[in-house]
Amino acid sequence: MVRWLVAAIGLVAMAMPVRAAEPVEIGIGYLGRAGVQQKLSLVEQPAENDGVAGARLAIEDNNTTGKFLNQRFNLEEVRLKEGEDVAKAATALADRNGFIIADLPPDGLLQAADALRDRGTVLLNAGAIDDRLREQDCRANVIHVAPTRSMLADALAQYLVWKQWKRWFLVVGSHDKDKLYADALRRAATRFGAKIVQEKTFEDTGGARRTDSGVTLIQRQMPVFTQQIPAHDVLVAADESEVFASYLPYRTWDPRPVAGSAGLVPTSWDAAQDQWGAIQIQNRFVKLNSRRMTALDMQAWTATRMIGEAASRTNSGDAKKLFAFLKGPDFSVAAFKGTRLTLRNWNQQLRQPILLVDGRMVVSVSPQEGFLHQVSELDTLGVDRPETKCKLQ
Amino acid sequence: MWRRCLVSGTVLWLAAAAPASAFMAYVSNEKGNTVSVIDTDSWTVTKTIKVGQRPRGIEFSRDGKFVMVAVGDDDTIQVIDAKKQEVVDTLPSGPDPELFAQDAAGKVMYVANENDNTVTVIDLEKRARIGDVQVGVEPEGMTISPDGKILINTSETTNMAHFIDTSTRQIVANVLVDARPRFAEFKHDGSELWVSSEIGGTVSIIDPVKHVVTGKVTFSIPGLRSEAIQPVGIGMTKDDKTAFVALGPANRVAVVDAVSHKVTKYLLVGQRVWHMAFTPDEKYLLVTNGVSNDVSVIDVAAQKVTKTIQVGELPWGVTIAPQ
Numbered sequence: 008m009v010r011w012l013v014a015a016i017g018l019v020a021m022a023m024p025v026r027a028a029e030p031v032e033i034g035i036g037y038l039g040r041a042g043v044q045q046k047l048s049l050v051e052q053p054a055e056n057d058g059v060a061g062a063r064l065a066i067e068d069n070n071t072t073g074k075f076l077n078q079r080f081n082l083e084e085v086r087l088k089e090g091e092d093v094a095k096a097a098t099a100l101a102d103r104n105g106f107i108i109a110d111l112p113p114d115g116l117l118q119a120a121d122a123l124r125d126r127g128t129v130l131l132n133a134g135a136i137d138d139r140l141r142e143q144d145c146r147a148n149v150i151h152v153a154p155t156r157s158m159l160a161d162a163l164a165q166y167l168v169w170k171q172w173k174r175w176f177l178v179v180g181s182h183d184k185d186k187l188y189a190d191a192l193r194r195a196a197t198r199f200g201a202k203i204v205q206e207k208t209f210e211d212t213g214g215a216r217r218t219d220s221g222v223t224l225i226q227r228q229m230p231v232f233t234q235q236i237p238a239h240d241v242l243v244a245a246d247e248s249e250v251f252a253s254y255l256p257y258r259t260w261d262p263r264p265v266a267g268s269a270g271l272v273p274t275s276w277d278a279a280q281d282q283w284g285a286i287q288i289q290n291r292f293v294k295l296n297s298r299r300m301t302a303l304d305m306q307a308w309t310a311t312r313m314i315g316e317a318a319s320r321t322n323s324g325d326a327k328k329l330f331a332f333l334k335g336p337d338f339s340v341a342a343f344k345g346t347r348l349t350l351r352n353w354n355q356q357l358r359q360p361i362l363l364v365d366g367r368m369v370v371s372v373s374p375q376e377g378f379l380h381q382v383s384e385l386d387t388l389g390v391d392r393p394e395t396k397c398k399l400q
Numbered sequence: 401m402w403r404r405c406l407v408s409g410t411v412l413w414l415a416a417a418a419p420a421s422a423f424m425a426y427v428s429n430e431k432g433n434t435v436s437v438i439d440t441d442s443w444t445v446t447k448t449i450k451v452g453q454r455p456r457g458i459e460f461s462r463d464g465k466f467v468m469v470a471v472g473d474d475d476t477i478q479v480i481d482a483k484k485q486e487v488v489d490t491l492p493s494g495p496d497p498e499l500f501a502q503d504a505a506g507k508v509m510y511v512a513n514e515n516d517n518t519v520t521v522i523d524l525e526k527r528a529r530i531g532d533v534q535v536g537v538e539p540e541g542m543t544i545s546p547d548g549k550i551l552i553n554t555s556e557t558t559n560m561a562h563f564i565d566t567s568t569r570q571i572v573a574n575v576l577v578d579a580r581p582r583f584a585e586f587k588h589d590g591s592e593l594w595v596s597s598e599i600g601g602t603v604s605i606i607d608p609v610k611h612v613v614t615g616k617v618t619f620s621i622p623g624l625r626s627e628a629i630q631p632v633g634i635g636m637t638k639d640d641k642t643a644f645v646a647l648g649p650a651n652r653v654a655v656v657d658a659v660s661h662k663v664t665k666y667l668l669v670g671q672r673v674w675h676m677a678f679t680p681d682e683k684y685l686l687v688t689n690g691v692s693n694d695v696s697v698i699d700v701a702a703q704k705v706t707k708t709i710q711v712g713e714l715p716w717g718v719t720i721a722p723q
Contacts, residue, residue: 068537071517072558075536075574284556284580287496287514287538312557319559319576341557341579341599345649346627384625 030079031324035314036100036107037062037307038119039086040134047216047253053301058110058133059084060296061304065311067295078318094122101128105326108310110134110303120146129330131310134303137187138390141354145397150333151356152310156191158389159273162361162373163266164195165387169375172240172264176233177206180246188245192267204237211250229258236261243267270365273373276305277364285343309342309357316340345372351386354397358385423679424482424721425686426467427695428455429712435469436711437485438686440679440720443697443707447485451478457499458717462506467719470497470511477511482721492529494520501542501551503566510551512539519553521569533569535562541584541595545608554581554595561595561606573611577604585634587658596631596645603631603645605661617661619647619654633675635685637700644685644698646673653687655703667705669696674716680723688715
C-alpha cells in the first residue's frame with residue numbers, strides 16, 4: 008500500500024513540468040502631473056493618458072524581451088490631483104518601485120527628487136524641459152529623458168541658419184515659461200549666428216481659447232500685431248502657454264514663415280515620424296492606445312525602455328545596479344531616431360536628435376549637417392559640458 | 401604591322417570571352433516601389449519591374465527561377481518570374497514582412513514580420529502559411545545554419561539573436577547583442593554566427609553551439625563620428641576568410657579579416673549603404689546605397705570599388721541569380 012502510494016507520488020512528480028524559476032519583478036512607478044494643458048488647436052488637445060500610454064507600450068516591449076530573460080516589468084500609475092502633495096505621492100510609489108517616471112512641473116520634480124534622495128529611488132524626468140533642472144538645480148537621483156528648452160531652441164536655430172533665415176522677429180508670450188523659451192531662443196540665435204531684428208511681447212489678457220466667432224477677430228488682430236517690423240526672414244514665437252502662436256501662420260503682416268511654438272516646431276517626437284524603423288513603434292502605439300503618439304508618450308516610452316535595457320544588459324532587477332549601468336559608459340538606447348542615445352554624464356541628460364515638424368510632416372532633424380563637435384554632434388544641442396552649472400550630488 | 405594585328409586580335413578574343421561571367425542582379429528600391437535588374441556583363445540596368453509598396457528583402461528561389469521580394473506596406477511577398485521579369489504570384493507572409501530566409505531545399509520560407517513580433521513559416525510549394533514562432537520585439541534579420549537545423553532571427557528592440565530549432569519550431573536559445581540587430585550571417589563551415597547591430601555600431605561573433613558572444617568586430621573611421629557607423633548587411637566569402645560589412649550612413653563597406661575579426665580596409669561607396677550580394681563566381685560584390693540611389697560594384701580580389709550603377713529610388717536589398 009505504502010509502496011503503491013510512493014510510486015503514485017513519483018509518477019505525479021514526473022508528470023509535472025519542471026517549474027521555471029519565478030521571474031525577477033521590476034517595478035516602475037509613473038507619477039503624472041495634475042491637470043491637462045489646454046492647447047489652442049483642438050486637434051492637439053492632449054489625451055487623458057498622454058505620456059503614460061507610452062510607458063504602457065514600453066512595459067509590453069520590455070516584457071516581450073523579459074520573457075526570454077525571466078524578467079517581468081510592472082507599471083504602477085499615479086496621477087496627482089490638484090494641490091496633492093508631490094513628495095508624499097512619490098514616497099508612496101517608491102515603497103514598491105525602484106524607478107519612477109515623472110511628468111511633473113519643475114518644482115514638483117525637485118520636491119519628489121529631494122524626498123527620495125536617501126532611499127536610492129531614481130526619477131526619470133519625462134515631462135519637464137527646464138534647463139535649470141539640469142544646471143543649478145540638478146539632482147544626482149534624476150535622469151532627464153525630456154529634452155531641454157535650450158536643446159529645442161538650438162535644434163530650431165541650426166535649421167533656420169542652414170536655411171539662411173537668419174533675421175528673426177521674436178514674439179514672446181507674457182508667462183514665465185514663454186520668457187524662458189525666449190531666453191533659450193536668444194541664446195541659440197547668438198550661438199549659431201542669427202539676428203533678432205525685433206522683439207515683441209504678446210500679452211495674455213485672458214479669454215477663452217474656444218469661441219463661436221473666433222476666426223473673425225483673430226484675422227483682424229494678427230496682421231495688425233505683426234506690422235511695421237524691420238525686414239526679417241522668419242517670425243519665431245515663444246508661446247509655451249498656448250495663447251497666440253498658433254494664430255500666427257498665414258496671418259502675419261509680411262508673408263513670412265512662422266517657427267517656434269507654431270509653424271515649424273522643434274520636438275522630441277511626432278506622430279508623422281516614420282524614418283529609422285519608427286513606423287513600427289507608431290503602429291504598435293496606435294494598436295495599443297487607439298490614438299497617435301505624442302512627444303510626451305515617446306519620452307515616457309524611452310524612459311521605460313532605458314530601464315528595460317539596463318535590466319537586460321545587467322541581467323538584474325536591482326535598481327542600484329541598473330542605475331549604475333545607466334550612468335556608466337556602456338549605456339545606450341535605440342529610440343527610432345537614427346542614432347544611439349546616451350547620457351551626458353555631467354548632468355544625466357539624454358542626448359537625442361530633435362525633430363522639426365509642421366504638424367503633418369517631419370521637415371528636418373537636428374543636429375544639422377556641418378554643426379560639428381569634438382565629442383558628439385548631439386552635444387551641439389543644449390548646454391554643453393564647459394558651460395554647465397551642474398554639480399551632481 | 402603584323403605585331404599590331406596580333407595585339408588587336410588578342411584584345412578581340414578577350415572581349416569575346418568576357419560574357420561568360422554575366423549574371424542577373426535584382427535590386428529592390430524601397431521608395432521607388434520597383435525592382436531594378438542589372439546585367440553584370442554590361443553593368444547596366446536592363447529592366448525595371450513595378451512591384452508592391454516598400455520593397456525591401458529580396459532573394460532568388462533556390463532553383464533560380466523566381467525572385468521573391470517582401471513588399472512590407474502591402475503585407476505580402478511578391479514572386480517575380482525571372483524569365484518573364486514580372487510579378488506572377490504572392491505569398492501569405494503575415495503583416496509587414498521585411499527579411500526572410502529559405503531552407504536549403506527551397507521548400508520552406510521563414511519571414512520576419514516586424515509588426516507582430518512573429519516569424520511566419522511558409523510552405524513554398526503550397527504557397528501556404530504553416531506556422532508561427534513568437535520572437536522578440538521587431539524581428540528583422542533571418543538566416544539558417546549551414547546544416548539547416550537552426551534558424552536565426554534577430555529582434556531589433558529586444559536586441560537578441562533567437563536560435564530556433566527548424567524541426568520543432570521552438571526557440572532553443574537567445575543571445576543578447578548590441579542595440580538594433582539587423583542582419584545575421586553564418587560562416588559557411590557553421591563555426592560562427594555574425595550579427596550586425598545598427599545602433600550599437602558593432603558586429604557580434606557568436607558561438608552557435610555554446611550560444612555565447614565570443615568576440616566583436618568594432619569599427620573606427622578617422623574623421624567620422626562613431627554614431628554614424630551603423631553596420632547592417634554582411635557578406636562572407638566562401639572560404640570564410642574575408643567578410644564585408646556595410647556601415648550605413650558611414651558610406652563605407654568594411655573589409656574584415658574573418659579569422660582575426662579585425663577590419664583591414666574601408667571602401668568608400670555611396671550614401672547609406674544597406675545590403676550586398678556576391679556574384680556566384682565571387683569576383684564581384686554588389687552593395688546598395690540607399691540615399692544616393694545607386695549600387696556600388698566591388699572587385700572582391702582587389703578589394704576596390706570599380707563601378708557605380710544608377711538604380712531606382714532608395715535601393716535596399718540585392719540578390720543575384722545562382723548559377
